Amino acid sequence: xxxxxxxxxxxxxxxxxxxxxxxxxxxxxxxxxxxxxxxxxxxxxxxxxxxxxxxxxxxxxxxxxxxxxxxxxxxxxxxxxxxxxxxxxxxxxxxxxxxxxxxxxxxxxxxxxxxxxxxxxxxxxxxxxxxxxxxxxxxxxxxxxxxxxxxxxxxxxxxxxxxxxxxxxxxxxxxxxxxxxxxxxxxxxxxxxxxxxxxxxxxxxxxxxxxxxxxxxxxxxxxxxxxxxxxxxxxxxxxxxxxxxxxxxxxxxxxxxxxxxxxxxxxxxxxxxxxxxxxxxxxxxxxxxxxxxxxxxxxxxxxx
Amino acid sequence: xxxxxxxxxxxxxxxxxxxxxxxxxxxxxxxxxxxxxxxxxxxxxxxxxxxxxxxxxxxxxxxxxxxxxxxxxxxxxxxxxxxxxxxxxxxxxxxxxxxxxxxxxxxxxxxxxxxxxxxxxxxxxxxxxxxxxxxxxxxxxxxxxxxxxxxxxxxxxxxxxxxxxxxxxxxxxxxxxxxxxxxxxxxxxxxxxxxxxxxxxxxxxxxxxxxxxxxxxxxxxxxxxxxxxxxxxxxxxxxx
Numbered sequence: 263x264x265x266x267x268x269x270x271x272x273x274x275x276x277x278x279x280x281x282x283x284x285x286x287x288x289x290x291x292x293x294x295x296x297x298x299x300x301x302x303x304x305x306x307x308x309x310x311x312x313x314x315x316x317x318x319x320x321x322x323x324x325x326x327x328x329x330x331x332x333x334x335x336x337x338x339x340x341x342x343x344x345x346x347x348x349x350x351x352x353x354x355x356x357x358x359x360x361x362x363x364x365x366x367x368x369x370x371x372x373x374x375x376x377x378x379x380x381x382x383x384x385x386x387x388x389x390x391x392x393x394x395x396x397x398x399x400x401x402x403x404x405x406x407x408x409x410x411x412x413x414x415x416x417x418x419x420x421x422x423x424x425x426x427x428x429x430x431x432x433x434x435x436x437x438x439x440x441x442x443x444x445x446x447x448x449x450x451x452x453x454x455x456x457x458x459x460x461x462x463x464x465x466x467x468x469x470x471x472x473x474x475x476x477x478x479x480x481x482x483x484x485x486x487x488x489x490x491x492x493x494x495x496x497x498x499x500x501x502x503x504x505x506x507x508x509x510x511x512x513x514x515x516x517x518x519x520x521x522x523x524x525x526x527x528x529x530x531x532x533x534x535x536x537x538x539x540x541x542x543x544x545x546x547x548x549x550x551x552x553x554x555x556x557x558x559x560x561x562x563x564x565x566x
Numbered sequence: 567x568x569x570x571x572x573x574x575x576x577x578x579x580x581x582x583x584x585x586x587x588x589x590x591x592x593x594x595x596x597x598x599x600x601x602x603x604x605x606x607x608x609x610x611x612x613x614x615x616x617x618x619x620x621x622x623x624x625x626x627x628x629x630x631x632x633x634x635x636x637x638x639x640x641x642x643x644x645x646x647x648x649x650x651x652x653x654x655x656x657x658x659x660x661x662x663x664x665x666x667x668x669x670x671x672x673x674x675x676x677x678x679x680x681x682x683x684x685x686x687x688x689x690x691x692x693x694x695x696x697x698x699x700x701x702x703x704x705x706x707x708x709x710x711x712x713x714x715x716x717x718x719x720x721x722x723x724x725x726x727x728x729x730x731x732x733x734x735x736x737x738x739x740x741x742x743x744x745x746x747x748x749x750x751x752x753x754x755x756x757x758x759x760x761x762x763x764x765x766x767x768x769x770x771x772x773x774x775x776x777x778x779x780x781x782x783x784x785x786x787x788x789x790x791x792x793x794x795x796x797x798x799x800x801x802x803x804x805x806x
Binding site for chain 1: 624627628629647648649650651652653654655656657659660661662663664665666670673674675677678679683728732734738
């Protein structure tokens with residue numbers, strides 16, 4: 263009886279604690295609203311007016327070839343001369359290059375930052391460096407590089423690379439710290455040096471996580487690469503910013519729909535690719551159809 | 567006139583004098599007054615679970631600091647950085663790189679034993695020893711298979727192959743024969759003992775099975791109630 267009493271007391275304590283957190287969050291929100299609840303009341307009608315008058319229907323001229331420079335592609339491939347295609351491919355290129363460059367720089371730093379491989383006087387400076395690179399959002403890095411280098415995708419690539427080093431580095435050292443102690447002990451007893459230990463034990467042992475994080479980082483960089491163009495660092499964000507300035511919101515919504523579709527596709531490919539780099543993936547990697555169709559529906563189709 | 571002949575064989579490879587072993591000073595596991603292992607010897611440690619056998623092995627390997635006193639292993643005093651390739655270690659949990667292949671794991675040992683630190687690629691000797699160890703352990707049919715896809719027994723053979731490929735002076739093995747079927751146990755045991763006799767290497771094993779321990783060892787020690795003591799044939803019968 264006593265055991266059950268203790269169980270329910272503990273459970274009710276958890277519920278009270280959670281309720282207090284929710285009440286505190288609501289009180290903080292009320293403080294932020296500062297008594298101006300009227301602004302929230304009109305928000306739904308505002309968005310509906312804005313949507314009907316300015317956003318919808320989207321202006322799909324953004325996927326038509328530009329008048330200047332003259333398009334050298336023939337139909338049906340002339341969409342390659344459209345601003346949407348040029349912007350989106352540039353964003354993808356920035357994301358790809360910055361992910362690879364970022365990984366090449368972040369991996370050695372994260373090996374130094376891992377506390378299970380190095381003493382604190384090596385790991386902490388490396389962690390501080392990664393924290394510094396991560397503390398500035400990619401858009402701030404983009405502003406800095408636009409000032410340093412000028413407008414264009416090179417600034418965007420460098421900005422995204424810096425942010426990738428900070429963000430990916432943190433993910434990497436956390437997964438390195440999570441590896442089992444036993445292979446490291448065996449390597450220590452065998453007398454392997456730090457470089458050998460990193461190359462032959464640490465990286466292979468955490469490879470699945472490292473690859474999975476790399477794919478996630480690419481997906482993340484594609485999403486964020488759309489934003490940095492707003493400050494002139496290349497990519498589709500440049501065109502979004504341009505049409506926002508001219509108040510052509512119907513074109514902006516067309517770009518946003520394109521970004522949404524591309525991000526969803528990359529997200530799905532990322533899920534599929536990452537499934538090969540976890541232990542569950544060894545047993546049952548999903549089929550390509552499985553990425554797009556829910557498992558239960560797919561199994562019914564297959565059974566028929 | 568008497569001469570004291572001090573050959574290398576007379577110098578103990580492991581020398582523990584007045585040492586207290588454990589993780590916590592308040593709860594010492596074993597107190598050792600005198601424990602020596604000489605080159606070419608096969609010594610087995612046995613005892614009930616929780617007696618501190620694995621901790622003793624880890625302390626000798628330099629992974630755990632003794633609470634008090636110093637231990638000499640391969641002419642070096644602990645805490646030490648082991649000389650490259652001199653010590654081979656088969657931990658209870660094997661310490662294999664689970665996401666890499668059998669070949670990769672065996673090559674780690676071979677490189678530690680036969681590749682100089684400054685060369686980027688494995689030497690031919692390292693490759694030869696790795697292949698020899700893979701064949702000796704019967705792993706040749708799945709040498710490119712990933713470790714996590716192997717059975718427990720197969721993984722244990724990989725850990726043994728890694729140590730054989732390394733060709734160390736001293737092998738520290740923690741229950742390296744468990745999880746193996748009788749036939750494989752015989753093969754693995756005979757290959758390891760063959761290596762020890764050929765190279766005058768030394769083997770210090772933790773083994774639960776007292777009959778098997780008696781079968782393979784030169785000397786058998788039991789760890790009980792915080793003390794380590796050598797036991798003979800009569801004691802073994804009593805223990806059983």
